[in-house]
Amino acid sequence: MVGLKAALALKQAGLEKITVVVTSPRLLTRQLDDRAAAMVERELAGRGIDFIYNARVSAFLPGPAGNLAAVLLEDGRELPCGLAVVAKGVRPNAALVAEAGGRVGRGILVDEYLCTSLPDVYAAGDCIQVTDRLTGEKVNSALWTLAFEQGRHAATNMLGLRRPYPAPLTRLNSARFGAVDVVSVGRLEGEEVLAEYDALQRTYRRLVFHGHRLAGFILAGRVEGAGIYTALVKSGRPAWGYRHQMLQGRVGSVFLQTFLSGTISF
Ligand SMILES: Cc1cc2nc3c(=O)[nH]c(=O)nc-3n(C[C@H](O)[C@H](O)[C@H](O)COP(=O)(O)OP(=O)(O)OC[C@H]3O[C@@H](n4cnc5c(N)ncnc54)[C@H](O)[C@@H]3O)c2cc1C
Structure with missing residues (x-):
């Protein structure tokens, strides 16, 4: 990206x-x-x-x-060429903790309170390894939003208030390329995949379901309502019943129904 x-x-x-x-x-x-x-x-x-x-x-x-x-x-x-830009992924620098004898995997290893294996040493942000909420994969955290949340959690725990950090959603991308907006969240593949492409409007929506849960989605062209789709992925609650509305981008009514029924909250 x-x-x-x-x-x-x-x-x-x-x-x-x-x-x-x-x-x-x-x-x-x-x-x-x-x-x-x-x-x-x-x-x-x-x-x-x-x-x-x-x-x-x-x-x-x-x-x-x-x-x-x-x-x-x-x-x-x-x-x-006269200029080259190298853009090849993210590699956390965990050397400081490793050299002090702390445990390191795909980043600094932390417990649910974001404490490293070194007593009283906490870590947050791009340098730590997290477990993806949807896939259970061990990955390195590489998003600003996650770094921000983790910083708050780590600080709270350092102050002695025990606040566990829930497994995050690590696949969360949003970008604008010229006139094309794209948002991609969660899994790209699942048990049931529904997609709709409108060549005239240059709009694409792909919904990935795992069981009755929305496990991921891609919006391209028009990305309105991305927050509602994301909240449904995060909630892990059944969303299959809303699939037609979501596929057509009619998420206003999905928002009302799911919010009022307590399926999602913001
Ligand atoms: C080009 C680019 C585009 C990005 N776009 C997005 C985006 O669109 N959306 C998104 O969510 N994320 C994006 N990211 C990722 C996002 O910037 C990071 O996830 C976020 O900044 C991580 O915050 P952090 O505090 O963990 O690390 P950083 O922001 O890297 O801050 C770490 C700080 O620690 C300092 N430091 C390092 N070692 C030491 C040391 N030994 N002693 C003292 N200080 C030290 C560094 O100088 C740095 O200031 C992008 C990143 C890049 C590079």
């Missing part, structure tokens, strides 16, 4: 030729499905950004003055 935002910003700043090199066969494989990714690609391509898929960078090649002259791909292709 950050790489695409950088590409768009550089284009808007007046750079003429911008090429995005992508390791996978399409954009945003961890955040979007084929349809939503194609909408983003079309928007960015329409703004003059080129894409090379299934490719890896193997070297940055210097020019005679030592400045960057080209990027070399593993397949031997050379892309002449």
Whole structure:
């Protein structure tokens, strides 16, 4: 996401030729499905950004003055360039705790009170490992909203008020690429997947159900009501009965019904 935002910003700043090199066969494989990714690609391509898929960078090649002259791909292709932006995921720096003898996995390991394995040492934010609420996967926390919540929880616990930090929803992405807004939350796949694409309106909605629960969704083009879909995912309560309204984007009535019935709260 950050790489695409950088590409768009550089284009808007007046750079003429911008090429995005992508390791996978399409954009945003961890955040979007084929349809939503194609909408983003079309928007960015329409703004003059080129894409090379299934490719890896193997070297940055210097020019005679030592400045960057080209990027070399593993397949031997050379892309002449004067500027390269590397956007390749997040790796927490947990060295401080590890060197002090604290436990580290995909980040600093903390208990439910955000205390590390070192007595009286708490940790929060990008540097810690968390368990995803939906998938149970151990992942590193890498969102501002989570860092903020965790900071509050850690501070509360440091003050001696015991407040456990609930397993967070770690897959929560929202971005605007030119005229295309996208929001992607929770699982991309599940027991039941419903999707609707309106080519005329350039709107796409994908709902992923696990049992009767909404386990994830993608909105692209128009993203109104994303907060209501997100609240339904977070609540873990049955939402299958609202599937038609949600698929058509009629979430106002879903909000009223679910809020009044106590299924979701804000
Ligand atoms: C380009 C970019 C775009 C992003 N976009 C989004 C987005 O759209 N939405 C979203 O939710 N998240 C986004 N994120 C992620 C978000 O910025 C982070 O999740 C959030 O900032 C994490 O907060 P933090 O306090 O854990 O870490 P940081 O914000 O990284 O703060 C850590 C601080 O600790 C300091 N520090 C490090 N080591 C030491 C030390 N030994 N002693 C003292 N201080 C130290 C650092 O200097 C830094 O100031 C983005 C991140 C990047 C890089």
